[in-house]
Amino acid sequence: DTAVSQTPKYLVTQMGNDKSIKCEQNLGHDTMYWYKQDSKKFLKIMFSYNNKELIINETVPNRFSPKSPDKAHLNLHINSLELGDSAVYFCASSQVGTDNEKLFFGSGTQLSVL
């Protein structure tokens, strides 16, 4: 059973298009995240949601719109894609406030904008 699953694994698209990445976790966690890994492998948080509420938005362009229909899902929609959006996007989840707090990551979505 995959704990954090995101789809698709690969996404190739043209500049200007709109695309979505889906994420689901079956761990019962209350917090979900989106991270971006750039071409130099640096990982930076984009958003975090706790029980469907936005907690962190790290100065991400408003072309990126996360949506959390329930606490097990956090999808990422990207409008008007640009070349600089090419990266690997990771979804993650955690249970905040426990003694064993840690993030579990999905396998990543490699987005290539042409």
Added chain:
Amino acid sequence: AQTVTQSQPEMSVQEAETVTLSCTYDTSENNYYLFWYKQPPSRQMILVIRQEAYKQQNATENRFSVNFQKAAKSFSLKISDSQLGDTAMYFCAFMPKGAQKLVFGQGTRLTINP
């Protein structure tokens, strides 16, 4: 601002040797967690080891152990009896307790040679 610094962009050792990866961090928080994540070529982010700041005892997980120096804000990872499967990017990460945000270092690319 909280930052994590990994000063070794790349390291390379022979199989069965011991290798230590360095990590320093900057924070004014007193209660936090530190992590090492491994990212093999498969891209999956795998948790290697976790340390709670209030625990003086260094965490160990089989061949992996840490040297946590809270006053020096240092958190190095030691891999003993290194194996070919240890070849990966290794990321040091920091999270204040309850912060819902994991801050990563730049990563160290580790190669284990046969």
